[in-house]
Amino acid sequence: xxxxxxxxxxxxxxxxxxxxLENEHxxxxxxxxxxxxxxxxxxxxxxxxxxxxxxxxxLIGRLSLAAAEIAKQEGVAESGYRTVINTNRGAxxxxxxxxLHLLGGRDMGWPPG
Ligand code: AMP
Ligand code: ZN
Numbered sequence: 001x002x003x004x005x006x007x008x009x010x011x012x013x014x015x016x017x018x019x020x021l022e023n024e025h026x027x028x029x030x031x032x033x034x035x036x037x038x039x040x041x042x043x044x045x046x047x048x049x050x051x052x053x054x055x056x057x058x059l060i061g062r063l064s065l066a067a068a069e070i071a072k073q074e075g076v077a078e079s080g081y082r083t084v085i086n087t088n089r090g091a092x093x094x095x096x097x098x099x100l101h102l103l104g105g106r107d108m109g110w111p112p113g
Contacts, residue, residue, distance in 0.1 A: 002047045007097035011045050020073070025059070026066045028102075036072050038081070040046030042066045049096045051087045063100040076104030084112070 001008040009015040017029035020040055028085060031039040042063045048054050057066060071077040081104030086093040 002049075002097070005047055005097050006095055006097065007041075008047050011043070021066055021070055023066070025062050028066055028070055031101070036103040036108075037103075038049050038071075038076055038103065040067070040070055040074075040102040041099045042070070042102060043097060043099045048098045050093060050098055051085055054098060060098075063093040063098075067100055070102055071104060074104065080104065080108070082108050082112075 001012060006015065010017045011027055014016070019027060021028040021042075024045075026042055026044055028040050028042040031041055039084060044059050044063065046059065048059065051060070054060050063085075067081075067083045071081045084101040084103070085098065086101070092111045
């Protein structure tokens, strides 16, 4: 755990979040500023600052598989959904604990902004 990390504090339940999935390795919760009717963040329990620091393929793979599970639970798996990892400031990363955005419930434009 990184002391100054917002998402580590959500993992430790120091800061409340609207959880949608929790297992041994990952937790997922609703984004506080949703960009789509469904906007969930999936994060590893373990602190990894960004995809650039990630070493464990299982840890990264688990984020995608958890997102697919949530998409099914939330009823957007068939209509479609998007998963995004923003890495570093140029891509819009603001919280430096790696997280995968799951967006769904509306049509998505391409290319993304
Ligand atoms: P990014 O900009 O890719 O680093 O994504 C960070 C996301 O975290 C943004 O979509 C924020 O709206 C979201 N966020 C920030 N603080 C919280 C919080 N306390 N609970 C839930 N989501 C948050
Ligand atoms: Zn962290």
